[in-house]
Structure formats: structure tokens, C-alpha cells
Amino acid sequence: MKHHLNPRMASLVLVFGIFFTLSCSTFNTSKESAESLFQQNNYQKALQAVDRELEDNPDNPELLLLKGQILKQYAVNNYLPEQRKSVYQNFRNTLLQTTYSESAHQNTADSLLVSAWRFEQSSGVELLQQDESQSFDQHFERVIAHFDNATEIIPDSIVTYNLKATTYYRHGNLADAIATLEGIEEAGMTRPPETCEKLAYLYLEAGQVDESIWIYESLAENNPDMEIYHQGLVNSYILGNRHEEAVGKLNELIERYPNRMQYREAHATERYYLLRRDLEEQINEPSADPVSADDAQSVVNELNQISDTFREVDQSLPSSEERQQRIASFLVNSAAILEQLSQVTENEDAAETLRSHSEDQLNASIGYWQSLYDSNSDQTAYARSLVDVYKKLGMESEAELLEQQINF
Secondary structure (H helix, E strand, O other): OOOOOOHHHHHHHHHHHHHHHHHHHHHHHHHHHHHHHHHOOOHHHHHHHHHHHHHHOOOOHHHHHHHHHHHHHHHHHHOOHHHOHHHHHHHHHHHHOOOOOOHHHHHHHHHHHHHHHHHHHHHHHHHHOOOOHHHHHHHHHHHHHHHHHHHHHOOOOHHHHHHHHHHHHHOOOHHHHHHHHHHHHHOOOOOOHHHHHHHHHHHHHOOOHHHHHHHHHHHHHHOOOOHHHHHHHHHHHHHOOOHHHHHHHHHHHHHHOOOOHHHHHHHHHHHHHHHHHHHHHHHHOOOOOOOOHHHHHHHHHHHHHHHHHHHHHHHHOOOOHHHHHHHHHHHHHHHHHHHHHHHOOOOHHHHHHHHHHHHHHHHHHHHHHHHHHHHOOOOHHHHHHHHHHHHHOOOHHHHHHHHHHHHO
16 A cells, blocks of 8 residues: 655655754764864864854863864964963863863863963973073063963962062062962962972062061971071071071071081171170160179180181181181171270279280281282282281281282
8 A cells, every 4th residue: 555645744854854964964064174174273263163063062072172172272373372361261161161071081181281281381491491691581571471371271380380480580570479479379279388488588588588587487397307498597587687596596407417517607607796786785885784804704705606616617618718708807896896895894804804805806817817818919908907907916017018018
């Protein structure tokens, strides 16, 4: 028996079939077109094509990954580094939509993010590592743009913040370097200790000493075996005029590292600073308690200990012009402060002790000034310092002979 379709029904079936066929054809062609355009490096049209397809399938992970691939190449090939931020925002947001997809899709999305982040960061590092200052200044803005792009892609990359801060610091933008590292916590992340130490150093260089001390104290307390943090704390105490605390911290370091001559030298320097400060107060305040013979001897003993430390350091380390000059100046300055103190001391025994040790200090400085002048005969300042010492000690013939040599 023949079955005849109702003409109207046949017409509906035909129309529906054509519509269905065209819909499937459009879907396949659009997807293939996006992939094809992507393979042809026509990223703008590929992006338009995949966006059209996502209108109907917004949660399709494969389309989202394809869009991510397109955006990654689109950013690099169609824009300068300084112009890529909005594209990378789209790139990251697109890939984050695959969060609840299968693990394979998530892994691919993560891989794309890391790949783009690594490209931007390595591009910035490559320019940053160029040694020529002229080239560095020329590419400074581009280096910053690369690091900004990297943090746009992966916002919680601490290493990128550090690199960006280093770039600003090398360029002389101290405030921007500080702001970059401060921005880590402002973005809701925790700075690791090494980044905290970097920020503390920048604060110190910027004169924000209290902020530096606060960080170094926290670092030293939480990382007792990290010597560099204790060193930084000593420096911040000294620059913050907290010399008593510097001496206390140096005592700890000397006990822990008895062979570190730099700690012994810094400790002696700080002790002398505090002693001189106290002596100047006594000199400038006549109403202060009079200096007894025991007080004078105590001052002499303290200065002897400081002098011995300086000599020990000088003998233990390679010869240094700067160190010898520092010791010679210390001996002359301490002699001067002792002489001034002796003049306001009513106790004659105390005054005699102070004057005698003042001469001892001047005599001890002669060898250092002589060595400095012999090694640097063009530096007449050393010779003139030696002439001054000779005159203070009443060694007129030595002073006259040396002055003749200088003026010859």
C-alpha cells in the first residue's frame, strides 16, 4: 500500500529538515572557521568567530580553551607590551571559567596561564639583565609593562613583584619600588621573609627608619638563625639613633659569631659614640656631678677597651686605608674629648689622669697617620693631620720638618 504524505506535512518536514541541516552546518563551520583562522594566525577574526560560537555555548570548555589560546597569541602579536593589559584580562577571565570543568581542561587552562606569564616575565628579565645603563633607561617602561602583564595573568606571583621593585630601584624610583612591595599585602597576599627584608632595606634607604626597624625586628625574632636579618636590624638601629639597642644586638652577634671582626668593629664604634655623648653632656653641663678620680679611670678603661678592639680588628683583617683613617681619627677625637673634660674637672687627680691618657691617644695615632701618609704621599691631608698631632704633643721639630716636606 502506498502512503502519501500530506502535502502540508511534507512541506513542514522539508522545511524543518533544511533548518536542522543548516543549523548543524553553521555550528561546524563556525567552529572549524575559528580553528582554521587561528591556525592561519588571523587572530582577530578567529576571536570573533569563537565569540559567536560561545554565545550559544558559553560554558563549553573546549571553546573557552580555544579562545584562551587565541587571546594569548592575539595579545603578543597584535599589541605592544604596554597595550596588552585588557587582552590579558579577557584571557585570564576566559580561562578561569573552566574552573569547574574536567581536570584535563583545568590543567590545560593552567598551562596556558603559566605559559603566558612566563613569556611576559622572561621578556622583562631579558631586558632587565642588560648592563648598559643607556639601554636600560631606553627599555625601562617596557620592562615595567612586561611585569605588569605577568601580574595581570597570575596576580599572586611574588617573584614578579620583586622583579618589578628591582626595576624601579635600578631606575632610581625608590618610592615606586616601595609601593610595589607594599602592594603584595594590599592584594591580599603574604610577603615571604626575603621580600620583607627587601622592603625593610628600601625603607631604610628612603629614610623611613621606623618602618624598617619594625620589619627587621619581626624578621629577626621569627628567623633567629638568619644572620642577614640581624645585620639589617643593627643598621636600622644605628640609623635610627637607637644606639643602646644597636650595642645590645651587636653583643648578641659577637657572642654567636666571635670571629666576625665587622661586628667587633661596629660594637667598638657604637660604644665610643655612647661614651662621647655622655662625656659631652658632662662638659656642657657644669652643674653635673663632678668627675672623681674613679670616674676618670673608668673613662680611660672604656677607651682602652675600644682602642684595643680597633687594633685587634686592624691586625686581623687585610690592610685598609679607610679603617686606618677611622682608627687614627678616633684616637685624635678621643684625645680631644679627654682634654676638654680635664679642663672642667675640679678633681686634680682626675684631671691629670684624663690629660695623661689624652697624650697617650695622640701618641697612638702617630703610627696610623704616618702609615697613611707613607702609602698615600699625594694625600697631604694625612701629613697635615700628623703635623697637628706633633704640635699638640709639643714635638715642634718633627712638625717643622714634616711641614717642609709638604711645602717642598
